[in-house]
Amino acid sequence: MSAAGQHILVYPFPTSGHFIPFLDLTHRLLNRRLTVTVLVTPNNLHLLDPLLTRHASSSLHHLLLPDMDPLPAPNLPARLRRLRDLHYPALLQWFQSLTSPPVAIFSDFFLGWTQSLASELGLRRIVFSPSSSFSYSLNMSLCRESLRIDDPQAENQTLSFPDIPNSPKYPAYQINSIYRTYKDADPDKEFYRRNWLQNLESWGVVFNTFSDLEAIYIDHLKKEIMGHDRIWAVGPVLGDDGLDTTNRGGSSSVPFQDLVAWLDSRDDNSVVYVSFGSHYVLTLKQMDVVASGLEESGVNFVWSVREPKASQVSRDHGVIPDGFEDRVAGKGFLIKGWAPQLAVLRHRAVGAFLTHCGWNSTLEGIAAGVVMLTWPMGADQFTNTKLLVDECGVGIRVGESTQNIPESSTLARMLVESLDGSRAERSQAKMLSEEALNAVNGGTSDNDLGSLVKAINEIKPSTGSNKI
Numbered sequence: 001m002s003a004a005g006q007h008i009l010v011y012p013f014p015t016s017g018h019f020i021p022f023l024d025l026t027h028r029l030l031n032r033r034l035t036v037t038v039l040v041t042p043n044n045l046h047l048l049d050p051l052l053t054r055h056a057s058s059s060l061h062h063l064l065l066p067d068m069d070p071l072p073a074p075n076l077p078a079r080l081r082r083l084r085d086l087h088y089p090a091l092l093q094w095f096q097s098l099t100s101p102p103v104a105i106f107s108d109f110f111l112g113w114t115q116s117l118a119s120e121l122g123l124r125r126i127v128f129s130p131s132s133s134f135s136y137s138l139n140m141s142l143c144r145e146s147l148r149i150d151d152p153q154a155e156n157q158t159l160s161f162p163d164i165p166n167s168p169k170y171p172a173y174q175i176n177s178i179y180r181t182y183k184d185a186d187p188d189k190e191f192y193r194r195n196w197l198q199n200l201e202s203w204g205v206v207f208n209t210f211s212d213l214e215a216i217y218i219d220h221l222k223k224e225i226m227g228h229d230r231i232w233a234v235g236p237v238l239g240d241d242g243l244d245t246t247n248r249g250g251s252s253s254v255p256f257q258d259l260v261a262w263l264d265s266r267d268d269n270s271v272v273y274v275s276f277g278s279h280y281v282l283t284l285k286q287m288d289v290v291a292s293g294l295e296e297s298g299v300n301f302v303w304s305v306r307e308p309k310a311s312q313v314s315r316d317h318g319v320i321p322d323g324f325e326d327r328v329a330g331k332g333f334l335i336k337g338w339a340p341q342l343a344v345l346r347h348r349a350v351g352a353f354l355t356h357c358g359w360n361s362t363l364e365g366i367a368a369g370v371v372m373l374t375w376p377m378g379a380d381q382f383t384n385t386k387l388l389v390d391e392c393g394v395g396i397r398v399g400e401s402t403q404n405i406p407e408s409s410t411l412a413r414m415l416v417e418s419l420d421g422s423r424a425e426r427s428q429a430k431m432l433s434e435e436a437l438n439a440v441n442g443g444t445s446d447n448d449l450g451s452l453v454k455a456i457n458e459i460k461p462s463t464g465s466n467k468i
């Protein structure tokens with residue numbers, strides 16, 4: 001057996017969509033014999049359990065730091081700023097207290113400020129992108145050009161990005177709200193922009209994607225944005241290689257065996273899985289349409305229904321219509337709370353996925369070879385939809401946030417069609433799934449992971465100077 005590799009600090013951004021894939025990747029890095037300390041906040045500590053049962057305590061450590069104060073931050077930039085104010089001094093002290101500290105800080109793209117910390121300590125910083133290289137490129141353009149669209153009348157104005165491969169165009173409402181709703185001089189927006197642009201100074205960037213899916217964007221980042229080759233596409237990282245996927249990201253809110261038994265009793269590709277991610281809560285109108293569409297379609301479905309957290313309760317949040325569960329009994333399986341999404345998508349009975357197109361859901365659907373019914377809500381989801389529908393041919397557009405809510409009869413028809421075995425999207429989905437699985441099983445993503453680990457193992461430990 002080869003000697004233990006270098007020690008790195010892994011610092012995920014503490015929300016599910018960012019934490020889950022980063023832990024999956026950490027598992028793979030540990031399998032390749034790196035030593036890892038994972039920075040966790042108390043509410044995420046339990047998510048380390050599956051890794052702790054798989055890896056020796058000599059190679060996997062954790063550093064527990066407090067989350068921000070309990071007051072919810074008003075917006076993402078403010079949250080990022082508070083996290084920096086809290087964690088920067090704590091991390092500096094932690095590094096300086098160690099005789100042989102980690103050789104690199106491997107942190108989420110939302111934690112651009114860790115670049116300053118790494119420079120101060122004379123360490124390398126590696127960025128983890130839980131999002132596609134396509135939307136990473138778009139974010140870079142948006143931050144560099146300091147886009148400003150604060151005129152609500154301009155929601156449909158078309159924005160072009162000629163510097164990005166395929167020159168994508170978007171109506172303004174599809175652009176991340178951070179770029180639309182802040183005035184230029186807003187200190188939170190300015191912090192967000194600088195924080196994001198610090199990713200440009202990093203030593204390297206790791207994407208949860210694979211080269212067959214995004215070669216042109218990866219190439220664009222290497223040549224036009226970063227100017228070097230230390231960009232590694234190692235995905236899709238899906239918690240395989242011996243990790244228990246039944247409680248990935250949290251424990252299931254329903255008995256897992258009941259769900260599997262229900263799916264086992266269905267035909268192949270006869271069930272639609274419905275989920276809008278780990279935190280988006282449907283509006284009343286969206287919820288009504290999804291419920292009526294499912295009911296009218298008569299398809300079998302598993303629906304992971306997200307109920308609002310205290311901070312998300314509003315007069316407009318959706319609730320499951322009265323009597324719905326009785327009316328769909330036998331056809332529908334509702335999960336109120338956390339669903340074992342990966343296991344559901346991989347079940348042979350599931351043939352289609354009605355999704356908000358978060359990047360993890362996008363990759364999980366691709367790897368499972370299901371047809372994607374797309375209904376993006378915000379963030380990078382419109383870009384992911386473009387990739388699924390226009391570039392890969394595995395998606396069917398169903399809705400767009402609150403701007404384009406389908407009639408329930410239209411949704412019902414699309415749900416039925418998505419399970420039709422003769423649709424072009426189905427054969428395309430099977431092909432793309434094979435490419436994704438090949439990439440991580442000895443293909444390009446495996447090779448990139450090997451190069452990443454090799455590059456980390458070649459880093460010379462810091463001499464304490466702040467020059468790299």
Ligand SMILES: O=c1ccn([C@@H]2O[C@H](COP(=O)(O)OP(=O)(O)O[C@H]3O[C@H](CO)[C@@H](O)[C@H](O)[C@H]3O)[C@@H](O)[C@H]2O)c(=O)[nH]1
Nearest residue numbers: 017130131249277278279338339341358359360361379380
């Ligand atoms: O009940 C649930 C809900 C979610 N998940 C998992 O949680 C993750 C959710 O991630 P994603 O599909 O990307 O959606 P969000 O939670 O909305 O993720 C945020 O983070 C992503 C990564 O940056 C972005 O692409 C999204 O737009 C952003 O909303 C996935 O791994 C799911 O399998 C479950 O296992 N059970």
